[in-house]
Amino acid sequence: MTFLRTYLLSVLLAIAGSVSADGQDRQDTSAIVGGLCSSKPTQMNQALNALGSFTVESSDPLVIENNARWALWIISALTKKQLVCSPTGSGFVKGEDELREAVTRELTKVDENVKLKAPFLHLPVRPTAEIIAATTEMILASVTNDAVSDKSLESLDKKPEQVNSRQFSYLLKQSNLPERQVKQLELVEAYQLLRSEDLTDYSTALAVLRENASRKSLTALIEIQSSLSPEASGSKVEMTSNAINAIETELQIGQFLSVLYSGLSYSSILFLAAIGLAIVFGLMGVINLAQGEFIMIGAYITFVIQELLASFAYGLMPFYLLISIPFVFVLTGGIGAAIEYSVIRHLYTRPLMTLLATWGVSIFLVNAVRVLFGTQNLEFYVPDYLVGGVTLFGDFLVTWNRLATIGFAVLVLLLTWILVNKTRFGVNVRAVTENRNMAGAIGIDTRKVDVLSFALGSGLAGLAGLALSTIYNVNPTMGTNFIVDAFMVVVLGGVGSIWGTLLAALLVGIVNVAIEPVYGAVAAKVIVMTLIIVVIQFRPEGLFSLKVRK
Amino acid sequence: MFQASEKAGILLALCGLLLIGATSLGFSTSQYAMNLIGQIAAFALLALSLDLLWGFCGILSLGHGLFFAIGGYLVAMHLVKVTFDATGTPPDFMLFMGWDSLPFYYFQLDSIAYLIVAIAAVTTVVSFVFGYVSFRSRVTGVYFAIITQALVYMVMLYMFRNDSGFGGNNGMTGFKEIFGMPASGSTTAAFLCGGSLATLGLCLYGCKKLVDSPIGQFMLAVREDESRLRFLGVNTVHIKLIAWCISAILAAMAGFLYVPQVGIVNPTILSPELSIEIAAWVALGGRGSLLGPILGAVVISGLKFILTGLAPDLWPFILATLIICVVIWSPNGLADTSSHVASFYRRLGSLTSIKGRSQP
Amino acid sequence: MTTKQALYVSGLNVSFGNFAVLKNLSWTVDFGEVRGVIGPNGAGKTTLLDSLTGKTRYQSGDIYVKDTVSIKNLTEIEIAKLGIGRKFQKPSVFSGLSGFQNLEIALRAGHSRSIYQPKLTSRQREKIHETSELIGLSSELSRNAGTLAHGQKQWLEIGMLIIAEPSVILLDEPVAGMNSEERGKTAELISNIRGPNIAVVVVEHDMEFVGQVCDTVTVLHDGRVMIEGPMGVVQADPQVIDVYLGKEAASASSH
DSSP states (O other): OHHHHHHHHHHHHHHHHHHHTTSTTHHHHHHHHHHHHTOOHHHHHHHHHHHHHHHTSOOOHHHHHHHHHHHHHHHHHHHTTOEEEOTTSOEEEEOSSOEEETTTOOBOOOOTTSOOBOOOOOTTHHHHHHHHHHHHHHHHHHHTTOOOOHHHHHHHHHSGGGSOHHHHHHHHHOOOSOHHHHHHHHHHHHHHHTTOSOHHHHHHHHHHHHHTOOHHHHHHHHHHHHHSOTTSOHHHHHHHHHHHHHHHHHHHHHHHHHHHHHHHHHHHHHHHHHHHHHHHHHHHSOOOTTHHHHHHHHHHHHHHHHHHHHHHOGGGGGGHHHHHHHHHHHHHHHHHHHHHHHTGGGGTTOHHHHHHHHHHHHHHHHHHHHHHHOSSOOOOOOOGGGSOEEEEETTEEEEHHHHHHHHHHHHHHHHHHHHHHHSHHHHHHHHHHHOHHHHHHTTOOHHHHHHHHHHHHHHHHHHHHHHHTTTSOOOTTTHHHHHHHHHHHHHHHOTTOHHHHHHHHHHHHHHHHHHHHHHOHHHHHHHHHHHHHHHHHHOTTOTTOOOOOO | OHHHHHHHHHHHHHHHHHHHHHHHTTOOOOHHHHHHHHHHHHHHHHHHHHHHHHHHHOOOOSOTHHHHHHHHHHHHHHHHHHHHHHHSOOOHHHHHHTOSSOOGGGTTTTSHHHHHHHHHHHHHHHHHHHHHHHHHTTOOHHHHHHHHHHHHHHHHHHHTOGGGSSOGGGOEEOOSEETTEESSSHHHHHHHHHHHHHHHHHHHHHHHHHHHSHHHHHHHHHHHHHHHHHHTTOOHHHHHHHHHHHHHHHHHHHHHHHHHHHTEEOGGGGSHHHHHHHHHHHHHHOTTOSHHHHHHHHHHHHHHHHHHHHOTTTHHHHHHHHHHHHHHHOTTOGGGGGGHHHHHHHHHHHHHHHHHHHOO | OTTSEEEEEEEEEEEETTEEEEEEEEEEEETTOEEEEEOOTTSSHHHHHHHHHTSSOOSEEEEEETTTEEOTTOOHHHHHHTTEEEEOSSOOOOTTSBHHHHHHHHHHHHSGGGGSOSSOOHHHHHHHHHHHHHTTOGGGTTSBGGGSOHHHHHHHHHHHHHTTOOSEEEEESTTTTOOHHHHHHHHHHHHHHOOTTOEEEEEOSOHHHHHHHOSEEEEEETTEEEEEEOHHHHHHOHHHHIIIIISHHHHHHHO
């Protein structure tokens, strides 16, 4: 609706505007076009700035709107190489099969002998063009009472020092902007005020930058600090270093939070992978070395469903992750049940042999997937709602995909807890875990409990594969990257305890993510390993093992 | 069976010595065959080391590649040192790091005596410390298996680093001479093969003596019922440590023999896969018999040599199927398949004798 | 010598989580006696044996062996070395080894120095044969222990305790699953074991067997000693009758 209105208006005003541009501004505008045609970076930048100032010369909203549209038209033509210049320095804008005079916007024709050439767009000119276009768009939006797009604001934010000050002061006077955008404008203003000699302006700028601590503001301030002359007033030096300290602290907190955050998302995957191992180990004393492959298969099923939706139901693509959940759970659970039934049930009295048998299963699965899909990493489509994130503290970015993983793990944790503690099946699982013979004697079908628990464990590992598909690499051998950490979680957390597994997954996950970037993966593993050895000195059966008479 | 392993040990040792003798008299052999036999002999020794631990003491380690690697890396360091002393330039991976001489821990490694002492010392210290903390806190069974696997994984990650001085990703290779012999050539291969066979034979004989000794009986008792033994007043930690350290040293010897024959060592020998594969050789060959695992290592690694060339895509499936089938249907491994029928009758017999007693 | 107490249990408390199994239990066993311990399921019999052998840690109270030695902080290995031997409810022998090897291991285990001694002395061999005669297995010594009959396994396990010359022998249900002939043999074996320097504790459900082999019987009920005395006296006690006949169902279902 708005778009349509703007479009109609622009068509009408284009005619009216071309008339008004005829008047006193004629000289300015041809000078601007001449500057743009010069193909020299400094002159082009000056012309672009003059173009910016030109848009806000008048106080009449209609004139402003008209000039702004003209400016946008010219800039867009410049960046698209549609602006062509004659050797004499007059500019034209090339359309599909027409040519318009750049200043008057009138259709025109040029002698075929005159060579028209697009001015060369030097590297330093591009950001200026982008910023002037952005501010002009904002001005246009403010006079037509449209919403200012976030995209234009972001372009301002990239190079705040290049913003045209006249356009900017006009924009600051506008009252129809939402608060968030005003804040962003203030931040842009702060960057400009940093170069002000006035101490009050300077301190306002510092205050705004402190409020919006980021790596960029820190760099800007450090640059300012090093350029401050020794004779500069003491309070200015002090204020700057105070602000730098404050921003550094905030950035450190932000960094700490982001480590914690990515640790949490890794822990979520580990938890999903390890909870099945822990339940099955508690129940049958068996560790499934193929658990990593269930993660891998979960990711591959997700991939297959994505591809199927892409071919047969494209509209559902954005929801492929949600749609995959039941399929992944049921299919990996089914494969798990099949393996339990065909292999593992023969080996309950020989747990060490189960390790070997499940290793055989894992070789089989890895190679089957390798033959079917190849060894390359799979490419997953990331739905729009999982792209990006929100900056919370310093430069701590809460990315949506990791947040979704964490949320998903929490949900699975709750469901598993309910399943184990509030259902008939859960009671049976706990009974068999504590005393298999007794449970069998009171009429619990222990075989059924075994198969279902194994299927549950495999299904949860499959869900881990789904949850990590948009974060980590997916290939046939990916399972090994997770399996050793999952073992550590089981050993540390103790057998058959959901809370133990959760706590251990958090510990292992966060230690890994926190240590790895600084001291490397080995140090992280050494610390986890040492932790485990210390823990088993005091609690040989893990942090949260049940105390029963055995 | 037990007598057989003693004979086989002596026979292997004699074969090895004969090969060495014949080669030094100028008898020539196929380098490829010698290399293959020698490598398989090293694998067989590795299988024997795990069998001593798992088959006779009931402790499964899924990290025995660690000790294999200690032997392998130390002998490779020796070879690097010897090459450096001869040429004066450090290996490429060190030049790459900008080092112009070897790090301090290569000190004295050019002496073979020192090398052997170093291998024994490092292996003993590592195995003792890890074994002591684990056994003392009564980590057993599946727990112990996955902790050892984590250990070997951890060391593998360390060895992948380029700044460790052990060649990083690509490992150490390009040795100029091996124990005073040219690095390649059929004579060297024959000597190394003979040495490996002789060592395997002697170790087999020694293991036989060990399992027949009182210590061996106590190892068996740990395997059968560790807690019963504790309630008889035996500190089983000691028994387990003895088995663990001896097994570790045998594995290190296997690494010492293996690396000169392949001419390279890199972190893949520390991958959890190799360590599990050792357990697969033992399980397929039959735990608790000394000859079975040797047979298992020979058959599997022999098949692997042949099939990875012929049908590389098929080999993993064959291995997986073999492991699963043997583990399920022949708990004591392939070596035992022939005696299945006999044992069935024996079991039948003992069943009837129990019935006879309980119904007078 | 005989005036010494073999076991002295004082105010023992053992609980699993919130569930108290032994409640302030005090109890003594003298050298030279064969003591029976009976009681309904859940009375704490096996937990008592577990505490005596270090398998279960107790929360308060104490246990003294041979009058003076407290076992509070000892491991099961150290307790076994003090001369307390235990036969488990489920026969625990080294099934992959022969009967002879089982006895040899038990013999070597009894004297820590002889674990590493390469060859048995002729005196030690003789001892193994004497023991095997005592337990009636001299003709089965070369057989794999796993292939022995249930009763024979029990005897072999008792033999493994005797050969280490213990001060206290704890027998957890020695005749469970035996026929009457085997019970008779076991009773005979126990009366052969007894001596002035040894105390034997028999935990059993079989009243007749307990009456046959034991001098004194302790009745445990709900984690406490209910009554102690000769079998005839105990069996006539109205409380005991009540526990065994009247309240057994109720007490069993409450746990």
